[in-house]
Amino acid sequence: MxxxxxxxxxxxxxxxxxxxxxxxxxxxxxxxxxxxxxxxxxxxxxxxxxxxxxxxxxxxxxxxxxxxxxxxxxxxxxxxxxxxxxxxxxxxxxxxxxxxxxxxxxxxxxxxxxxxxDCRSYPMRSVDEPSKDKALRGSKDGFVETLVFNTALIRRRIRSTHLSMEIMTAGRTSRTDIVLCYMNERVDRKLLRELKGRISAIQVDSLTMNQESLAECIYERKWFNPFPKFKFTERPDTASAAILEGNIVILVDNSPQAMIVPTSIFDIIEEADDYYFPPVTGSYLRLSRFIIAIITLLLTPTFLLLYQNPDWIPKWLAFIVIKDTVNIPVVWQFLMLELAIDGLRLAAINTPSMLSTPLSVVAGIVLGQFTVDSGWFNAEIMMYMAFVAIANYTQSSYELGYALKFMRLILLVLTAAFNLWGYIAGIILTMTAIIGNKTVAGKSYIYPLFPLNLTQLKRRFLRMRLKE
Structure with a gap:
């Protein structure tokens, strides 16, 4: 008009x-x-x-x-x-x-x-620490749903004339404001031009799901690969650190999260606590997160493989053998518990706070002792799935946690169907999904492992001392 x-x-x-x-x-x-x-x-x-x-x-x-x-x-x-x-x-x-x-x-x-x-005053909540993206040390403020306040939180941390915040609009009806935050002398100019072109070309009525809608609009390929292309954070300090490293941070109005691009799998696994503790402690936390991620992926499929081949179990691991009667096939027990854990997670989200404690106690008793006594599940299966369920929360990224979950389910099914060959095929499929993935910039998803950069690889696994 x-x-x-x-x-x-x-x-x-x-x-x-x-x-x-x-x-x-x-x-x-x-x-x-x-x-x-x-x-x-x-x-x-x-x-x-x-x-x-x-x-x-x-x-x-x-x-x-x-x-x-x-x-x-x-x-x-x-x-x-x-x-x-x-x-x-x-x-x-x-x-x-x-x-x-x-x-x-x-x-x-x-x-x-x-x-x-422009004397606007939007309704907003306070900039308290995010309930999900917490850190033991460091800043306790978080992004809110008001775009101007989010840009101010970043400006407060980066007082440089090289910091640019470029505003764009998407959605014919919603006309949602989108801000690209980057450092002029450090940003990948080719990626910046490509992102701006993709956002300008968006032809949708509205961004109904905020950043998720935007992510699906600007990156439409390989929807079947579950590993995330973007890193989301509600912490202004994490977003500011990403900008200083040469990344682009995308803010969407009405969303309390920042989207960081480009992102590799090593970027997603990093957390704020890695940098708020001394180098030794930060390195330990980071390595622990890597190891636990691998364990959550392989623990239950490996147990299933050993259960199907008991003669492979060494004597010093003989205690892992299921001693009670198995009424339901082990693979079905694992699959049912995977679904039950997600059901409990969804129930916890929708449970009023005043009822969360008593319902948690009831769920723990019912899914713990009673299900084992009734013969539905074996105690060993319950223990391994309890570890996997809790260990999934070591990852701050929901997207990465669910990607590992989907790969674990495929591993379980393949192992149950084809034994050792299925187990190997599942691992190869998982590695292919990770290695064959690309960032939004079209670069390797596992950089600096490939192409190999030993200096950067060392920094990914170990928390180095701050240098000028």
């Missing part, structure tokens, strides 16, 4: 009233005012307006004398209005976008442009 404004106030207000459906929308408000002896009016969204600021601006407009009014709205915005964020808008589409984003729009009779007063 490239329609221009008229210089007559009545024509502009009648057109806007029609477009905005003012009689129906109670939260879109039009208020008539006078300034400099002329009729004027303001449009704003109830709930987005900083009332104390607006009161002072209205007091100024009421006191303005006719001789103090300039010839054009552009001069009015640039030299007369005593406020910082002021703009003059001539295009109706631009005005509607700004108004529906929360900008107060002032129309004055005789001006063929609207004066935008």
């Amino acid at each position: 490239s329609e221009k404004l008229s210089a007559r106030l009545k024509e502009n207000t009648s057109r806007l009233d029609e477009i905005l459906n003012l009689d129906t929308n109670f939260d879109i408000i039009r208020k008539g005012v006078q300034t400099g002896g002329r009729d004027a009016c303001i449009y704003f969204i109830d709930g987005f307006l900083e009332e104390s600021v607006m009161e002072k601006l209205l007091e100024f407009f009421y006191k303005l004398k006719p001789e103090e009014l300039p010839m054009t709205a552009q001069q009015m915005a640039a030299h007369v209005v005593p406020y910082v964020e002021v703009s003059a808008m001539e295009n109706l589409d631009e005005i509607l976008k700004s108004l529906l984003s929360g900008v107060t729009c002032l129309f004055i009779d005789g001006y063929d442009a609207c004066i935008g007063l």
Whole structure:
């Protein structure tokens, strides 16, 4: 819509009233005012307006004398209005976008442009530490659903003129704001141009799922590979560190998470605690996370393989043999428990906080002692699955945790069906899914392992001392 404004106030207000459906929308408000002896009016969204600021601006407009009014709205915005964020808008589409984003729009009779007063105040929660992305040390603030506050949290940490925050819009109806954050002298320019091109080419009605919708729009290939292409974080310090390393951080309005690109599997496994502790402790935490990730993938398929081939079990591991009667095949016990654990996780999310403790106790008793006594599950199976369920939470990335879960399920099925050859095929399939994956930039998903860079590989596995 490239329609221009008229210089007559009545024509502009009648057109806007029609477009905005003012009689129906109670939260879109039009208020008539006078300034400099002329009729004027303001449009704003109830709930987005900083009332104390607006009161002072209205007091100024009421006191303005006719001789103090300039010839054009552009001069009015640039030299007369005593406020910082002021703009003059001539295009109706631009005005509607700004108004529906929360900008107060002032129309004055005789001006063929609207004066935008950005005195927005979005409803928001406090910048408390994220409930999921926690750290034992370090900052305790987190991103919120308001885009401007999220960019401010990053600016607070990177006080450099090289930091750029470029805003774009996607979604024909939602017109969701998207910000690309990067360091000018460190960013991959080819990736930046490609990302901007992909975002500009998005043809969807709205980003209904925020960053997930954006991720699916800008990277459409290989949907069947479960390993994540993006790293998500709610921590401003993690996002700032990624920007300083030359990555691009994508912020989406109404989402409390930042999306980091490009991302390899080593980037996803890293956490903030690796850097908030001394090098020895940070290295131990990082290596532990790598080892536990491998164990969660292989523990239950390996046990199933040994159960199917008891003569392979050495004497010093003879205690792992199931001693009780197996009423249900072991592979089905593992598969049922995998599903039951996800069911409990979903139930925990939807359980009111006041009921979470008693229901956890009941679930623990029922799925623990009673299921073993009734013969549905064997105690050894329950123990291994309990370790896997808890160890999955060592990964802060839900996407990586579920990718390992899907690979583990495939390994279990293949091992049950084809014994050793199925076990080997499952491991090869998992390695192929990881090695054959690519980052959004089209580079290796396992860099610096391939192509090999020993210096960077050492830094991925060990927490090195900070150098200049």
